[in-house]
Amino acid sequence: MNNPPPLLRQEPTAAQIIDRCCVAARCASHSLRRMDDAAKADALCAAAVALREDADTILAANMRDCDAGIARGLSSAMIDRLRLDAGRLAAIAESVAAVAALPDPVGEEIDRRIAPAGMTLRRVRVPIGVIGIIYESRPNVTIDAAALCVRSGNAVILRGGSEAVHSNRALHTSFARGLASAGMEANAVQLVPTQDRDAVGAMLAASGGIDLIIPRGGKSLVARVQADARVPVLAHLDGICHSFVHAAADPDMARAIVVNAKLRRTGICGAMETLLIDRDYPDAAALLAALVDGGCEVRGDDMVLELEPRAVSASEEDWDTEYLDAIVSACFVDGMDGALAHIARHSSGHTEAIITADADVAARFQAEVDSAIVMVNASSQFADGGEFGLGAEIGIATGRLHARGPVALEGLTTYKWLVDGTGQVRGS
Numbered sequence: 001m002n003n004p005p006p007l008l009r010q011e012p013t014a015a016q017i018i019d020r021c022c023v024a025a026r027c028a029s030h031s032l033r034r035m036d037d038a039a040k041a042d043a044l045c046a047a048a049v050a051l052r053e054d055a056d057t058i059l060a061a062n063m064r065d066c067d068a069g070i071a072r073g074l075s076s077a078m079i080d081r082l083r084l085d086a087g088r089l090a091a092i093a094e095s096v097a098a099v100a101a102l103p104d105p106v107g108e109e110i111d112r113r114i115a116p117a118g119m120t121l122r123r124v125r126v127p128i129g130v131i132g133i134i135y136e137s138r139p140n141v142t143i144d145a146a147a148l149c150v151r152s153g154n155a156v157i158l159r160g161g162s163e164a165v166h167s168n169r170a171l172h173t174s175f176a177r178g179l180a181s182a183g184m185e186a187n188a189v190q191l192v193p194t195q196d197r198d199a200v201g202a203m204l205a206a207s208g209g210i211d212l213i214i215p216r217g218g219k220s221l222v223a224r225v226q227a228d229a230r231v232p233v234l235a236h237l238d239g240i241c242h243s244f245v246h247a248a249a250d251p252d253m254a255r256a257i258v259v260n261a262k263l264r265r266t267g268i269c270g271a272m273e274t275l276l277i278d279r280d281y282p283d284a285a286a287l288l289a290a291l292v293d294g295g296c297e298v299r300g301d302d303m304v305l306e307l308e309p310r311a312v313s314a315s316e317e318d319w320d321t322e323y324l325d326a327i328v329s330a331c332f333v334d335g336m337d338g339a340l341a342h343i344a345r346h347s348s349g350h351t352e353a354i355i356t357a358d359a360d361v362a363a364r365f366q367a368e369v370d371s372a373i374v375m376v377n378a379s380s381q382f383a384d385g386g387e388f389g390l391g392a393e394i395g396i397a398t399g400r401l402h403a404r405g406p407v408a409l410e411g412l413t414t415y416k417w418l419v420d421g422t423g424q425v426r427g428s
Helices: 014-033 037-053 055-072 076-082 086-101 140-151 162-181 198-204 219-228 251-263 284-293 302-307 316-320 335-346 359-368
Strands: 109-114 120-127 130-135 155-159 189-191 212-216 241-245 272-278 297-300 327-333 351-355 373-376 395-397 405-407 413-420
Touching: 014 120, 014 130, 014 155, 014 189, 014 198, 037 055, 037 086, 037 140, 037 162, 055 076, 055 086, 055 162, 076 162, 086 140, 130 140, 130 198, 140 155, 140 162, 140 189, 140 212, 155 198, 162 189, 198 219, 212 219, 241 251, 241 335, 251 272, 251 284, 251 351, 272 284, 272 335, 284 297, 284 302, 284 327, 297 302, 302 327, 316 327, 316 335, 327 335, 335 359, 351 359, 359 373
Parallel strands: 130 155, 130 212, 155 189, 241 272, 241 351, 272 327, 297 327, 351 373
Antiparallel strands: 109 120, 120 413, 395 405
16 A cells, blocks of 8 residues: 655745734733733843843854845945944843833823713723834844833834844844743744745734834835834834034034034934034034044035035935935025925934024924924934933834834833723713
């Protein structure tokens, strides 16, 4: 008798993988809701310890990703976003410990009132549930997102970019090991185990499985998420950040802030991409020279080209470009009105800054610029949840609903109404 051929084992599709992740995450989210403040904090502290213990393994995995990125021709700015070193990894672990030390938002009473019928009404913060994060290139997002979601009582499904696949896996393995050692449900933090592009589509279609999608990446990724998602989206658009040097700016302060805003780290979303200079500012040539001397390519209007011969002519497209590189667009504007008009036309709603010694001008700028973050006399590189004292951030939300600016613990909660009655019934 001939034996039948063995059945071939079929690999699960991307949709099946995401469905399994969603089911496991939903179960984990119920477990997280039962954990108190101390238990969640202890789990995060254990995760921070695990990241420090596994530093050599994580850095080796990251080096593998960086080498592959260089071979693929990724830009220096992209490699900078991807690269981890001992200092950056230590900072990531420290940020987890910092999140653990933050007050737990879950259960916070937002509002209390008495209803006309006499019931006591309370609004309290609760976790959103299951959050999906789709992100590119920056492996620190794996840990920042995981820590914030766990602290706010949410389960999270992470889908990182292929360029950081080995870094993300090593970071997730270490983080999950730490959580498990403290008794937390292992599926509270999941990393999608496939780089199949269909996994992104499956996450976007997972209505009922995922409660909120947060994209972290370039314009094309965010546009796809917003166009295709069947799940609510917390959008993080590109960071076309402006710095406006007003006529009353202190020259030394202006140079220091502008150079830092552009060149400290060119690959982050809070980096200055457009420099606006008041036509009456007296030290413009030195300002432009400081940028070029620092290794920045300046793309400017005719007045910029007259003052700085090393600059190149800007195209109309430059005013709407997030370079994420040592490139800046620069132009002169007619005072505050000119700056406000340019920002209104070209801003992505992320972060804008003014440098001025005139308090009235500064107040007007903050009142009239409609971006998530509006700064006075400070570098736009401070547009970061950690620098805002939030421990870390899930992203900079540039929309106008639910959360705006650096999204941390509070932005990862919703609320419910608790109603306490004494036997009230409603009449006709």
